[in-house]
Amino acid sequence: MQYSTKPQVVVIGGGFAGMACVRALRKSNVDIKFVDRRNFHLFQPLLYQVASGGLSPANIAAPLRSIFRKQKNVQVLLGTVEGFDTSSQKVVLEDGSELPYDYLLVATGSTHHYFGRDAEWEPLAPGLKTIEDATKIRRRVLSAFEAAERTEDAALRAALLTFVIVGGGPTGVEMAGSICELARQTMKNDFRAIDPASARVVLIENSKLVLDRYHVSLSEAAARDLRSMGAELWNETRLTEMYPDHVVVSQGGVPKRLDTHTVIWAAGVKASPLGKKLAESLQAPELLDRGGRVKVDSQCAVLGHSNVFVAGDLAAFDLGAEKTLPGVAPVAMQQGAFVGSLIAKALKGNRPAEPFKYWDKGNMATIGRSHAVVESGKIRLTGKLAWLAWLFIHVLYLARFENRVLVMFQWFWNYITRNRTARLITGKEESVAP
Amino acid sequence: MQYSTKPQVVVIGGGFAGMACVRALRKSNVDIKFVDRRNFHLFQPLLYQVASGGLSPANIAAPLRSIFRKQKNVQVLLGTVEGFDTSSQKVVLEDGSELPYDYLLVATGSTHHYFGRDAEWEPLAPGLKTIEDATKIRRRVLSAFEAAERTEDAALRAALLTFVIVGGGPTGVEMAGSICELARQTMKNDFRAIDPASARVVLIENSKLVLDRYHVSLSEAAARDLRSMGAELWNETRLTEMYPDHVVVSQGGVPKRLDTHTVIWAAGVKASPLGKKLAESLQAPELLDRGGRVKVDSQCAVLGHSNVFVAGDLAAFDLGAEKTLPGVAPVAMQQGAFVGSLIAKALKGNRPAEPFKYWDKGNMATIGRSHAVVESGKIRLTGKLAWLAWLFIHVLYLARFENRVLVMFQWFWNYITRNRTARLITGKEESVAP
Numbered sequence: 010m011q012y013s014t015k016p017q018v019v020v021i022g023g024g025f026a027g028m029a030c031v032r033a034l035r036k037s038n039v040d041i042k043f044v045d046r047r048n049f050h051l052f053q054p055l056l057y058q059v060a061s062g063g064l065s066p067a068n069i070a071a072p073l074r075s076i077f078r079k080q081k082n083v084q085v086l087l088g089t090v091e092g093f094d095t096s097s098q099k100v101v102l103e104d105g106s107e108l109p110y111d112y113l114l115v116a117t118g119s120t121h122h123y124f125g126r127d128a129e130w131e132p133l134a135p136g137l138k139t140i141e142d143a144t145k146i147r148r149r150v151l152s153a154f155e156a157a158e159r160t161e162d163a164a165l166r167a168a169l170l171t172f173v174i175v176g177g178g179p180t181g182v183e184m185a186g187s188i189c190e191l192a193r194q195t196m197k198n199d200f201r202a203i204d205p206a207s208a209r210v211v212l213i214e215n216s217k218l219v220l221d222r223y224h225v226s227l228s229e230a231a232a233r234d235l236r237s238m239g240a241e242l243w244n245e246t247r248l249t250e251m252y253p254d255h256v257v258v259s260q261g262g263v264p265k266r267l268d269t270h271t272v273i274w275a276a277g278v279k280a281s282p283l284g285k286k287l288a289e290s291l292q293a294p295e296l297l298d299r300g301g302r303v304k305v306d307s308q309c310a311v312l313g314h315s316n317v318f319v320a321g322d323l324a325a326f327d328l329g330a331e332k333t334l335p336g337v338a339p340v341a342m343q344q345g346a347f348v349g350s351l352i353a354k355a356l357k358g359n360r361p362a363e364p365f366k367y368w369d370k371g372n373m374a375t376i377g378r379s380h381a382v383v384e385s386g387k388i389r390l391t392g393k394l395a396w397l398a399w400l401f402i403h404v405l406y407l408a409r410f411e412n413r414v415l416v417m418f419q420w421f422w423n424y425i426t427r428n429r430t431a432r433l434i435t436g437k438e439e440s441v442a443p
Numbered sequence: 444m445q446y447s448t449k450p451q452v453v454v455i456g457g458g459f460a461g462m463a464c465v466r467a468l469r470k471s472n473v474d475i476k477f478v479d480r481r482n483f484h485l486f487q488p489l490l491y492q493v494a495s496g497g498l499s500p501a502n503i504a505a506p507l508r509s510i511f512r513k514q515k516n517v518q519v520l521l522g523t524v525e526g527f528d529t530s531s532q533k534v535v536l537e538d539g540s541e542l543p544y545d546y547l548l549v550a551t552g553s554t555h556h557y558f559g560r561d562a563e564w565e566p567l568a569p570g571l572k573t574i575e576d577a578t579k580i581r582r583r584v585l586s587a588f589e590a591a592e593r594t595e596d597a598a599l600r601a602a603l604l605t606f607v608i609v610g611g612g613p614t615g616v617e618m619a620g621s622i623c624e625l626a627r628q629t630m631k632n633d634f635r636a637i638d639p640a641s642a643r644v645v646l647i648e649n650s651k652l653v654l655d656r657y658h659v660s661l662s663e664a665a666a667r668d669l670r671s672m673g674a675e676l677w678n679e680t681r682l683t684e685m686y687p688d689h690v691v692v693s694q695g696g697v698p699k700r701l702d703t704h705t706v707i708w709a710a711g712v713k714a715s716p717l718g719k720k721l722a723e724s725l726q727a728p729e730l731l732d733r734g735g736r737v738k739v740d741s742q743c744a745v746l747g748h749s750n751v752f753v754a755g756d757l758a759a760f761d762l763g764a765e766k767t768l769p770g771v772a773p774v775a776m777q778q779g780a781f782v783g784s785l786i787a788k789a790l791k792g793n794r795p796a797e798p799f800k801y802w803d804k805g806n807m808a809t810i811g812r813s814h815a816v817v818e819s820g821k822i823r824l825t826g827k828l829a830w831l832a833w834l835f836i837h838v839l840y841l842a843r844f845e846n847r848v849l850v851m852f853q854w855f856w857n858y859i860t861r862n863r864t865a866r867l868i869t870g871k872e873e874s875v876a877p
Contacts, residue, residue, distance in 0.1 A: 048867065088593065155521035
């Protein structure tokens with residue numbers, strides 16, 4: 010690594026927050042070290058499309074190096090952060106090497122959280138955070154159909170053709186919609202012994218409604234769309250046990266068993282463990298909230314450390330009344346850009362005093378091939394128009410131009426053919442027989 | 444699985460031979476069971492493009508089910524063949540289930556062969572036969588550049604930036620060309636501490652020439668092209684030892700050490716182990732040739748068993764003078780189609796007596812972005828015209844239309860931008876520090 014006499018900025022995490030921060034520093038006379046464990050930025054909102062065979066991993070990921078090739082003040086480093094030495098202002102990497110910083114942004118996001126049963130449940134029910142998660146889900150879903158085609162045991166076939174999604178937020182809704190489509194449209198004529206349209210897609214949700222953060226009219230529209238696509242919505246239902254061949258849920262205290270071999274986790278997330286390491290180095294465990302997020306001040310700085318910032322899903326940004334900003338992409342992007350521009354101004358000696366303000370442009374989720382729900386201010390859309398809005402905004406935000414065009418093309422193709430071209434069972438082979 | 448009174452045809456292996464055979468039977472009144480361990484047909488000639496980040500796996504693979512969705516007489520089964528019971532005419536799958544056959548085609552191709560040192564060398568030098576091989580090579584090549592960017596040890600950096608390809612056939616030549624391009628063009632501006640163009644790409648070949656089965660003028664053109672792209676050709680060189688951080692070669696009996704962390708195997712192949720199992724079941728070990736291939740008669744039937752066929756890389760088709768047909772895609776396609784049409788005629792009671800005849804349309808290999816060598820009969824092309832011919836033929840042969848268009852688009856894009864969009868380090872993470 011190269012050292013210089015310029016101010017050093019270290020940005021950890023190549024997600025929406027980190028990218029926005031680095032970009033905001035593009036004109037600054039600094040040395041930025043941009044560290045991530047992976048060599049690419051991942052457009053997470055479309056991961057469910059990879060999990061259901063609609064898109065390839067490379068369609069929604071772009072190498073960080075190539076995104077920032079022209080921004081000469083940033084050096085991308087593929088590495089794992091071991092910890093922090095905040096007293097001497099250094100980040101420690103996995104090989105013991107150190108990155109000194111004048112300003113630090115930690116934006117490593119969140120990971121899955123299985124309500125304290127991580128060890129038992131994680132192997133059975135993959136979540137949807139990484140490319141590997143997505144290809145694992147794709148493999149399991151497709152393998153279940155394959156095994157169903159081969160078995161002659163009717164009960165086993167029914168269990169193999171039952172897909173359970175835990176969590177009725179946007180990810181769960183999108184996942185349920187796309188498995189319905191896969192079974193009822195894409196694979197319609199592909200099998201001989203089974204009818205893939207007989208597959209059951211069961212969405213389990215604690216609360217009364219799916220998308221329960223949205224306006225109730227949108228939640229209801231989403232539920233209607235999902236049901237019309239063939240999904241079963243089990244609301245007010247709590248998952249209590251999970252096994253390789255079945256789950257047990259509780260509905261109003263009554264236990265109920267459901268035979269399934271494929272469970273997808275879209276329920277809980279917890280903060281990246283780097284939050285805890287940062288708090289430890291600062292000797293301030295009180296900085297962590299219950300979910301392991303780092304409490305930040307109105308400028309996204311760690312309380313009491315004006316040159317150390319946390320943004321995105323890892324940050325607990327207080328809104329008062331025990332509320333914090335949600336862990337969604339727009340918050341991460343806006344916080345990252347805010348921190349970058351604040352550092353840029355501070356470097357010039359005029360650090361502003363204004364707080365970060367979140368501009369809430371709204372929420373959206375898609376349900377299958379041509380339905381979505383969108384809310385923005387007082388505007389609420391459902392159905393095809395919402396889907397077009399969703400499509401437009403997602404394509405717009407894709408990190409790089411060639412991906413945008415490729416994804417557009419692939420979507421257009423999938424749309425007119427109802428096909429999914431990326432239906433590959435790849436990776437470590439699991440037994441196809443259950 | 445469904446049984447019927449129709450004649451049963453079992454085809455094992457979803458490569459070029461198996462696909463062509465099943466297709467040739469499309470109008471026959473039979474039940475075909477088409478068995479493969481993977482759920483997709485893989486267009487192997489373009490695997491090197493996945494290994495070098497130019498294409499995504501889904502661009503060169505198509506689900507077998509979706510290819511044959513309209514051919515109602517075929518049932519695709521995802522499964523692993525455990526063995527054969529040829530006395531009762533059955534194929535045995537991994538779960539003990541059996542597939543009875545009246546006609547059988549075994550076309551499971553070939554795998555890597557490390558000259559008897561498989562256990563030592565395979566983990567160090569992946570070959571290029573599967574999607575997982577390709578993403579492993581991509582991961583190792585890209586990770587080596589990443590580690591080089593981080594190290595401050597000049598000798599280590601040089602070793603990390605040395606890429607060794609063993610074998611100067613078409614795969615080795617294509618792999619060497621695309622790594623040169625990746626380093627010198629695609630990643631030109633991506634790094635800050637290293638110059639990726641300083642990477643050494645060393646192609647090790649036993650014989651005097653690369654592409655030594657081609658006409659000498661084409662071999663020489665390929666060598667010229669490769670050298671102009673920055674590759675080093677070590678001809679008349681034999682690999683003798685391989686370690687995680689270096690290899691040892693022998694040049695005219697003189698040993699020479701080369702420090703490298705990335706070795707790609709493009710040298711030897713051996714027959715799929717199903718050939719041996721078939722010979723065992725037939726109690727005819729003499730059916731296997733030295734490479735484990737199954738000797739077939741002039742109709743691709745196993746000698747003495749007129750309803751059991753072997754085609755493609757697994758077949759040893761005798762040309763006399765101790766020569767056999769080469770293990771290339773056109774041979775597999777033509778043999779598969781021949782066997783399929785022979786079975787179709789035999790089912791109607793008029794099995795023809797004509798032998799299989801290979802129509803040699805020629806050979807081609809590409810060397811990077813706009814060079815190739817093509818020979819067909821007396822026609823020999825090099826340079827850009829050959830590359831266009833190569834491009835045209837490969838796009839033409841891609842199994843499904845949407846893939847063709849996507850690949851065309853992606854190539855066109857890569858061509859004008861000199862970029863590669865699929866440069867992702869995915870899969871099981873290996874240590875980035877050496």
